[in-house]
Structures are given as structure tokens and as C-alpha cells.
Amino acid sequence: MKHESTDQTKWYCDKCQRELELAKVKVKYMEGNFEVDLMKCPSCNQVFIDETLALGKMKEVEEGLEDK
Amino acid sequence: MNLDKLLETGDRCIHKEPPTCTAQCPVHLEIIDFLAEVEKSNFQNAYKLMEKKMPFHKIIGRICDHPCEAVCERNKAGGSIRISELEKAVLEYGTYKPKKVWPLPKNKGKVAIIGGGLSGLTAAVDLDKKGYTITIYEKSDRLGGRLWDFVDKGLTEALLQEEIKTVKDKKMAIQLEKPIDEVRLEALLTEYDAVYLGTATWESPLKWNSSTFQVEASTLFVGGQLVTKTESIIASASSGRRAAISIERYLSKVSLTDSREREGVFDTPLHFEISKHVALPPIEKSGEIYNPEEASAEAARCVKCQCRKCIEGCVHLRNFEMSPDAYVRQINHSERIILGTHYANKMINSCAECGLCKEECFLDISMNDIIHETRESMVERGKMPASAHDFALKDMAFSNSSRFSLVRKQPSKEESKDLFYYPLISFSDYVKGLYKGTGKTEYLFYPGCQLPASYPDDIKSIYEYLVGHIKGDVGIYLGCCGAPADWAGQQALMNENVEAIKKVWEEMERPTFILACSSCIRIFKKYLPEIAIASLWDIYVEKGLPNKDHIKTPQTLSIHDACGTRENSDLHESVRKIVAKLGYGIEELEYTKDRTKCCGYGGLVYYANRDQSNAFVNERIGESENDLLVYCAMCKDLFVSGGKRTYHLLDLLYPKDDGEAATRKMPTLSERHHNRSRVKQILLKEIWREEPEETMREDQFKLIIPDDVKQKIEDRYILMEDIQAVLQNAEENNERFCNPETGEYLARLRRDNVTFWVKYEKEENAFILKSVYSHRMEIVEE
Incomplete structure (x- = not known):
């Protein structure tokens, strides 16, 4: 589920005032546990999920797991 | 299951x-x-x-x-x-x-065919094809039997000769001018593994099995006119073929009778x-x-006879191209999967559970019941996709929380004393009703959850009407009957809800419930048969319409009955009486009353599959040129959203001056919450004259929401309170992303099992929403 948003380079973490970095992030849903590469703040760990990812690939995986 | x-x-x-x-x-x-x-x-x-x-x-x-x-x-x-x-x-x-067919080696046994007519030739050719060694015994000097009678009566001699030649070309022994009598038959039965007797007559009576054509337990099988006892050509051919099947089975030592119920005519x-x-009359031939x-x-005149009654009435079955038999197989498969994908989930959650299929079926097969049971089984096995019904179940929880739920007896005579002294007020039916109060709650008005959400301003008027027109005290009970839990297959939650309602009913000394919502009526009948119920619409018919200025534009309306009322013919009549009394004409839809369709909300399909819901809406609103008249809040909501002019019965009974009732947009999901809370506030303040313990939740941040974002909020089942919570967290804790190029912020907050995201811009003291979305997947921030 690796995801690089088209405009994510422009975003930074407002809390830590740091640029986002691509990192391995754990995601969980129902019985599923994965590690995926997502943009996040290296300091506070806030993970950036844009609309395309949330309503596209992420939703697809959610639905796939729900039907397991 | x-x-x-x-x-x-x-x-x-x-x-x-x-x-x-x-x-x-x-x-x-x-x-x-x-x-x-x-x-x-x-x-x-x-x-x-x-x-x-x-x-x-x-x-x-x-x-x-x-x-x-x-x-x-x-x-x-x-x-x-x-x-x-x-x-x-x-x-x-x-x-x-x-195509040339290569003959099988003849090693399966020897069969004698007596009679070279149509049935004999059929048996001979069929058995030859399967690898039997065939000998045909014919008493005359040619094959074909009575087929020769058809020469120049449909057949040409050349064609008949040609067909007989195809038989002769096969590797069969053909014995012409060989009449067989009983003595000769006995000999053939010992000489051959099996014998087929296809003569039109036989010298002594024979007893054969009517489905296998075997003569007693012997190796003799019969067919042709001897068996059919008719002139029918096709029956003769069929009997020869069926006897050949029996011979094949007999010689292969398999059951002669298994799975043969539908051989021949049935x-x-x-x-x-x-x-x-x-x-349409038949097409005439211009030539021979x-x-x-x-x-x-x-x-093209063929109507392709097939039973499609349920499918014709149901846009869900049509969308998924399903007939009940195929649907059942899919459910069976889905229920048996241990590891793998449950592909049928989406389909199972796209049924409106409206029950039209059963109504249309000659055999009363109810896909509604089957699908409902399947949903219960899915929930029980933990296989129900959470996203399908989550929003509706949270909505139900809201309605049963202190933000809406309320139980009150009719204000007592003592508490209402002051009202009796003002001449104008004291003459109102309502105050007269209060004056007659006994303290014993005979009725409990239960408007349900969606009606107060859609018609918050009418609930008080209805309540006052009831107090003023019904003999006996009328209390009020605000809450949700549990229809969402029922539709979602959540039996445990449903039972819990039923018990809670029962408890109130007992505490109130078993009053009759006055219901205004079709789904409530359905739920009460299904789960709470011990509670006596009365429909608000029946009461209007019995006690007279409320004293209001009704809309007086004569107009013909088509009534869309709510699917929950399918079996409630009295209610259908009451609604029609009210509409007629108000001065409207009625034109019935093709699918009406007990054959009504679902608006697209039933079964929670609205939440589980919006495309399917839209298909229900669009089909229904296309069925009449007239404005529609409904008496369920969700029917109105969906039809108006679909662009159809639709009145709710309350639009006619309690007309308002704020625009055209038939096109009035119904409240958003958030407004529905807000309206329910407001109903509680209005009732407490104005009827019970209490100061509500809970104040209305006010929005913390001022929002500017462009229309496209408003639509996203609705389509994505996001509440304003979710958005406010995201913003609050973002503003208080700076937990948000920032884009210096656009000046936009993006913030998230996990609430219960959903993460909500809001993209916004700040403008002085307001927030301009750019987008909202959510996901259920949990991101571990570590």
C-alpha cells in the first residue's frame, strides 16, 4: 500500500514545524496488520493520509478485509 | 443458519x-x-x-x-x-x-431390436452409438414402419430412403422379413443381453414398468405404440429413446430408476x-x-415463459441479476466459506428487506426473510462488514441517548391549573384534554426517530392534538424503536432495545402506543406483539383532522405506501381517507398498498450501498407523473433528493409558510440529530414547562462550507460534530499539517472506530472547509 501523494511534499507538520518523511508505518484493521510506507512527521509521528489514499487504496483494503 | x-x-x-x-x-x-x-x-x-x-x-x-x-x-x-x-x-x-462421428468399439453387449419402425430405429441408433452390438428384426421387407405412411404427407420418399440409409450404413445387423413370435422371442432373450420390443401390437398381454419400460424383471424392454397407445410420432420416438436408456443402465448394472422423474412428458x-x-396473431406463411x-x-412472438415476478418488481434483484434460486446458492456458498472472500456481502446488504418478493411470489418465497436471517448469521459469526451499518447504528444510539430520549406522562391537572384561567387558552382542545386528565397513562405517543428529525416543529402540535382528541391521558416517549438494529441483523442489540421499550411500557402501566412511523409499526408488530398499538393516521380518521388551514389546491397525488406497512391494509385506507378529505385526487401506482416498493432506505441499503439505494429511488419516482404523497419521513427525504415533488402527509396536515412543501430539502444527517434534540427541548419547555437538564450542543467554530463540501459531508456520512471535534483538537493541540503554499491545514482525529480528516483554511474567525473524508483503518502513530 505504498503511497506517495502528488502534493505531499508541500505539507509539513504544524506541531513540530518539520518536513514529512517517508517511513514504515503500522496500520491495523480487523484481523489485518500491515506495514506500509507513508509520509509522517519524524518527530511527533503524525501520519499524513490524503484524500486519494483514504478513499482509494485504503478503502479498497478495508473492504477486502471486511469481506474476509 | x-x-x-x-x-x-x-x-x-x-x-x-x-x-x-x-x-x-x-x-x-x-x-x-x-x-x-x-x-x-x-x-x-x-x-x-x-x-x-x-x-x-x-x-x-x-x-x-x-x-x-x-x-x-x-x-x-x-x-x-x-x-x-x-x-x-x-x-x-x-x-x-x-461432423463425422467415429463409432465406439462394439464391446458392451448384444441387443436385439424387434420392429424397424421409428421407436425401434431410435433405440437401435442410440444403443449403437453407445457401443452395443445391434441386430434389428423387421417383419416386412423394409425399415421405417409407419413412417412410409407420411410419404407425400410431409416426407418425400427420397428423404425417408436417405434417413434409412444412414441406419443401414452403421455396423448393425438388419434382418428383414423376420417376424418374431412368442417362441422366437424366448430364444432371443437367451441369445441377447437385452431385447427391445417395438412392434405396434403383441400377441399376449405384457406388464411393464411405466418409467423404465422394463417387462417385469426380465431383459425385455418395450416401446413404440405398444406403450404410447397413440398415433403420436414424437411419443413413439421418445419411448424408444427411454427404453434404450433403461437397457444401457440395466446392462451397466446401475439403477434403472434414479433421477428419471422428468423423462418424457411431465x-x-x-x-x-x-x-x-x-x-399477437400468428404470422401467416406466404409459401409452402x-x-x-x-x-x-x-x-419473436414467443414470450419466453419464465417466472420473473419477484425480479420484475425488485431493482435489487435486477441490479445483481439474481433470481431467488441463484441468490440462495450464493448465500449458501458465502455461509460455508471458512477461508476466503465473502463476495456476496455487498449483495446481501443491498436488499431493502421490503418484502415485495414474497408478495409477488406464487410460492411465498421470501428473499426478505432469507436475507434477513443471513445478516443475523453474519453478525453472529463476526462476518458482517462494520462499515455497512455503523452509521445507522450510531444514529440509533444517539436517539436512545439523553440527547433525544424522553419519557413523560401527560402534564397533570394540578400542574396545568394556571392554563385553565385564560379564556382563550382554556377553550383549546388541548387544555380541555389536560383538564380531563386522570393521571393514568392510557396512551403513549411514540413518534420514532426519523419523524422528529424531519418534522421537529410538528411533534408538539401532534401531541397537543392527541391530548385534545383522545379520551384518556397521553404521555410521550421519544426514542428509536430499533429498526436499524433489526435491518442490520443485530439481534442482541435489538433484544436490548425491545427490553428497554417493554420496561417503559410496564412502568407506564401498559398504555397503548400511538405510532406515526411505518418502521416503528413493523418493529412493534414483530418484536412487541404484547403492546397494543394505534396508528396516528387511523386516529386522524377517527377523531377528525387537526384544525388547521389545509392546502386547498386541488391536485391529483400518487400515494407511495411505506414498505413497512405492506400488511396493514387499514392504514392504507386511513391514509387515503385523509388525502381525500383534504381535497386531493388519488391515482394509484401500479405497485401499491400490499405490493408497494421500497423508497431506497429500507434494509439500511441507503448506508450499505448508495448506488443501489439511488436505483430504488429513481425507479420509484419514475412511476408517476403526479406528485407523490408519502407518510414515512425517509421516503420523503429520498424522493425529494431524487428530484421528485413529494408531500409527506404532515406537509398537508400541518402546512407551513416557508416555501413549497413538495420540494423542501430535508435536513442533513447532522441537522437530523440537531432536530431531535430540539424536539426534546421544545416539548420539555413548552409542554412540561421544565428547564431541560441538557442544553443544546452549540458549534464551537464558525464554519464556511462550500456546496460541494456539504455534499461530501452527507455522502461520506460525516457529522458536523465530528468536524468540530477534529478542528478543536487541531486548534488546541496544533495536531495538524500545514501547506505554506496554499495556507491550508489538514487535521485528523480518531473518534471511536473512524478517523476523520478535515482540510481547511482559516479566515478571521471562521474556518473555510476544503474537504472532509474518513477511513476506518487505524494508523499506529509510533
């Missing part, structure tokens, strides 16, 4: 059953397919279908006595399809050179209604046989 019982129900569905023409055809020509090919002028495909089922198709196709035509349903609407004439045309236009369980079809165009036109 009892899957054996499920499959049995599926097997009862007659969707797949053959039409009468095929069932009454002794060799079961697939006539619908045959005619469909002719209609498309695919004569060769039609020819192949004849070849597949008809012995000596070139002969039978020309002289068949066509029992299929007498039973053709088209006969009731213009005249039977001329199937026999079409077979002749197909033999003319569809013939092709058959009665199909199919039930077909021709009444909807316009009568149909020309290709005439044949195609004649075949």
Missing part, C-alpha cells in the same frame, strides 16, 4: 423451471432457446438444438404431431407459436454437413402470467413453408 432448509427453499423457486412447451415435448426440445435462435435468424444454431434432442430430426421435424403447440401460453394471447412450422423452416435454412411447476402481454423473415417474426 440452517443451510439445508435454505437450499430447499431455493429449490422451490420456479425461475429455472422449463416452460410447458418443453415439459410437454416428449423429447424436451429446448423450445425457448430454439425460438430465440430463429428470431435472430441463427437457423444453424436452431438446427443444432433440434439435432441434439430429436431422434431422426430431419423426419420428425417435418411430421411431428407437436404437443408443444397445444399448451403454448401464447395461445391465450393471439395463438400458439407455430413451432412445428418453424422446425420445418429450420430444417430448410439451417442444415449443415454433420407437468412443469412453472407458473406464468401471460395477461400482461398484448395479443415460412420464409426466413416470416420465421423470425413468428419466433
Whole structure:
């Protein structure tokens, strides 16, 4: 589920005032546990999920797991 | 879930059953397919279908006595399809050179065929093909028997000779001028493994099994006119073929009787209604046989008999191209999966559970009940996708929380004393009703959750009307009946809800519930039969309409009955009486009353599959040119959203001056929450004159929401309070991302099992929303 948003380079973490970095992030849903590469703040760990990812690939995986 | 019982129900569905023409055809020509090919002028495909089922198709196709035509349903609407004439045309236009078939080695046994007529030749050819060594004994000097009678009466001598030659060309022994008598038969029975007797008569009586044609337990099998006792050509051929099957089974030592129920002529369980079809007379032949165009036109008259009653009425079954038998197989498969994907989930959650399928079915097969049971089973096994019904169940929880829920007895006479002294007020029915108060709650007005959400300003008026018109005290009970839990298959939650309602009912000394919502009525009947219920609409009919200025524009309306009221004919009549009394004309829809359709909300399909819900809406609103009249808040909401002018009964009973009622946009999901809370506040303040303990939740941040974002908020089932919570967290804790190029912020907050995201811009003291979205997947921030 690796995801690089088209405009994510422009975003930074407002809390830590740091640029986002691509990192391995754990995601969980129902019985599923994965590690995926997502943009996040290296300091506070806030993970950036844009609309395309949330309503596209992420939703697809959610639905796939729900039907397991 | 009892899957054996499920499959049995599926097997009862007659969707797949053959039409009468095929069932009454002794060799079961697939006539619908045959005619469909002719209609498309695919004569060769039609020819192949004849070849597949008809012995000596070139002969039978020309002289068949066509029992299929007498039973053709088209006969009731213009005249039977001329199937026999079409077979002749197909033999003319569809013939092709058959592929050479290599004969099997003849090592399966020896069979004697007595009689070289049609049935004997059929048995001989069939058994030869399977690898038996065949000897034909014919008393005359030629094969063909009574087929020779048809020369110049459908057959030419050349054709008959040619067909007989195909038999002769096979490696069979043919003994002409060999009459067989009883003595000779005895000898043949010892000499051969089996004997087929296909003579039209026999010297002594024989006893045979009517489905296997075996004579007692011997190796003798019979067929032809001896068995059929008719002149029918096709029956003769069929008997020869069936006896050959018996011989094959007998010599292969397998059961003679298994799975043969539908050999030969049988009665199909199919039930077909021709009444909807316009009568069309048969196409006349311009020559000796149909020309290709005439044949195609004649075949096009076939109505392709198939039971599609439930499918025709249901846009869900049509969307998924499902008949009940196929649907049941999918459910069965889904229920049995241990590891793997449950592909049927989406389909199962796209049914509106409206019950029209059962109403339409000749056999009362209820996909509604089957699907409902499946949903319960899915929940029980932890296989119900959480996203399907989560929003609706949270909405139900809201309605049963202190933000809406309320139980009150009618204000007592003592508490209302002050009202009796003001002449103007004291003359109102409501105050008169209060004056007659006894303290014993005879009735409890239970408006449900969606009606107060859609018509917050009318609940107080209705309550006052009830107090003023009904003998006995009327209390109020605000809450949700549990319909969402029922539709979602959440039995435990449903039972909990039922118990809570029962408790209030007991505490109030078992009053009659006055219900205004069709779903509440359905739920009370299903789960709370011990509670007496009355419909608000019945009460209006009985006690008179409220004293209001009704809309007086004479207009014809089409009434859309709520699917929850399907079995409630009294209610249907009450609604019609009210509409008529208000001065409106009524034009009934085709699907009405007990055959009504769902608006697209039922079964929570609105949440589980919005496309399917829209399909319900669009189909229904296209069924009438008139404005619609509904009496369920969700029906109104969906139809107006679909662009149809629709009145709710309350729009007519309690008209408002704020614009056109038939096009008034219904509240958003958040406004529905807000309205329910407001109803509680209004009632507490204005009826019970209490200061509500809970104040209305006010929005913390001022938002500017462009229309496209408003639409996203609704489509994505996001509440304003979710957005406010995200913003609050973002603003207080700086937990957000920032884009310096655009000045936009993006913030998230996990609430319960959903993460909400809000993209926004700040402008002075307001927030301009750019987008909102959510996901259920949890991101571990570590």
C-alpha cells in the first residue's frame, strides 16, 4: 500500500514545524496488520493520509478485509 | 443458519423451471432457446438444438404431431407459436454437413431390436452409438414402419430412403422379413443381453414398468405404440429413446430408476402470467413453408415463459441479476466459506428487506426473510462488514441517548391549573384534554426517530392534538424503536432495545402506543406483539383532522405506501381517507398498498450501498407523473433528493409558510440529530414547562462550507460534530499539517472506530472547509 501523494511534499507538520518523511508505518484493521510506507512527521509521528489514499487504496483494503 | 432448509427453499423457486412447451415435448426440445435462435435468424444454431434432442430430426421435424403447440401460453394471447412450422423452416435454412462421428468399439453387449419402425430405429441408433452390438428384426421387407405412411404427407420418399440409409450404413445387423413370435422371442432373450420390443401390437398381454419400460424383471424392454397407445410420432420416438436408456443402465448394472422423474412428458411447476402481454396473431406463411423473415417474426412472438415476478418488481434483484434460486446458492456458498472472500456481502446488504418478493411470489418465497436471517448469521459469526451499518447504528444510539430520549406522562391537572384561567387558552382542545386528565397513562405517543428529525416543529402540535382528541391521558416517549438494529441483523442489540421499550411500557402501566412511523409499526408488530398499538393516521380518521388551514389546491397525488406497512391494509385506507378529505385526487401506482416498493432506505441499503439505494429511488419516482404523497419521513427525504415533488402527509396536515412543501430539502444527517434534540427541548419547555437538564450542543467554530463540501459531508456520512471535534483538537493541540503554499491545514482525529480528516483554511474567525473524508483503518502513530 505504498503511497506517495502528488502534493505531499508541500505539507509539513504544524506541531513540530518539520518536513514529512517517508517511513514504515503500522496500520491495523480487523484481523489485518500491515506495514506500509507513508509520509509522517519524524518527530511527533503524525501520519499524513490524503484524500486519494483514504478513499482509494485504503478503502479498497478495508473492504477486502471486511469481506474476509 | 440452517443451510439445508435454505437450499430447499431455493429449490422451490420456479425461475429455472422449463416452460410447458418443453415439459410437454416428449423429447424436451429446448423450445425457448430454439425460438430465440430463429428470431435472430441463427437457423444453424436452431438446427443444432433440434439435432441434439430429436431422434431422426430431419423426419420428425417435418411430421411431428407437436404437443408443444397445444399448451403454448401464447395461445391465450393471439395463438400458439407455430413451432412445428418453424422446425420445418429450420430444417430448410439451417442444415449443415454433420461432423463425422467415429463409432465406439462394439464391446458392451448384444441387443436385439424387434420392429424397424421409428421407436425401434431410435433405440437401435442410440444403443449403437453407445457401443452395443445391434441386430434389428423387421417383419416386412423394409425399415421405417409407419413412417412410409407420411410419404407425400410431409416426407418425400427420397428423404425417408436417405434417413434409412444412414441406419443401414452403421455396423448393425438388419434382418428383414423376420417376424418374431412368442417362441422366437424366448430364444432371443437367451441369445441377447437385452431385447427391445417395438412392434405396434403383441400377441399376449405384457406388464411393464411405466418409467423404465422394463417387462417385469426380465431383459425385455418395450416401446413404440405398444406403450404410447397413440398415433403420436414424437411419443413413439421418445419411448424408444427411454427404453434404450433403461437397457444401457440395466446392462451397466446401475439403477434403472434414479433421477428419471422428468423423462418424457411431465407437468412443469412453472407458473406464468401471460395477461400482461398484448395479443399477437400468428404470422401467416406466404409459401409452402415460412420464409426466413416470416420465421423470425413468428419466433419473436414467443414470450419466453419464465417466472420473473419477484425480479420484475425488485431493482435489487435486477441490479445483481439474481433470481431467488441463484441468490440462495450464493448465500449458501458465502455461509460455508471458512477461508476466503465473502463476495456476496455487498449483495446481501443491498436488499431493502421490503418484502415485495414474497408478495409477488406464487410460492411465498421470501428473499426478505432469507436475507434477513443471513445478516443475523453474519453478525453472529463476526462476518458482517462494520462499515455497512455503523452509521445507522450510531444514529440509533444517539436517539436512545439523553440527547433525544424522553419519557413523560401527560402534564397533570394540578400542574396545568394556571392554563385553565385564560379564556382563550382554556377553550383549546388541548387544555380541555389536560383538564380531563386522570393521571393514568392510557396512551403513549411514540413518534420514532426519523419523524422528529424531519418534522421537529410538528411533534408538539401532534401531541397537543392527541391530548385534545383522545379520551384518556397521553404521555410521550421519544426514542428509536430499533429498526436499524433489526435491518442490520443485530439481534442482541435489538433484544436490548425491545427490553428497554417493554420496561417503559410496564412502568407506564401498559398504555397503548400511538405510532406515526411505518418502521416503528413493523418493529412493534414483530418484536412487541404484547403492546397494543394505534396508528396516528387511523386516529386522524377517527377523531377528525387537526384544525388547521389545509392546502386547498386541488391536485391529483400518487400515494407511495411505506414498505413497512405492506400488511396493514387499514392504514392504507386511513391514509387515503385523509388525502381525500383534504381535497386531493388519488391515482394509484401500479405497485401499491400490499405490493408497494421500497423508497431506497429500507434494509439500511441507503448506508450499505448508495448506488443501489439511488436505483430504488429513481425507479420509484419514475412511476408517476403526479406528485407523490408519502407518510414515512425517509421516503420523503429520498424522493425529494431524487428530484421528485413529494408531500409527506404532515406537509398537508400541518402546512407551513416557508416555501413549497413538495420540494423542501430535508435536513442533513447532522441537522437530523440537531432536530431531535430540539424536539426534546421544545416539548420539555413548552409542554412540561421544565428547564431541560441538557442544553443544546452549540458549534464551537464558525464554519464556511462550500456546496460541494456539504455534499461530501452527507455522502461520506460525516457529522458536523465530528468536524468540530477534529478542528478543536487541531486548534488546541496544533495536531495538524500545514501547506505554506496554499495556507491550508489538514487535521485528523480518531473518534471511536473512524478517523476523520478535515482540510481547511482559516479566515478571521471562521474556518473555510476544503474537504472532509474518513477511513476506518487505524494508523499506529509510533
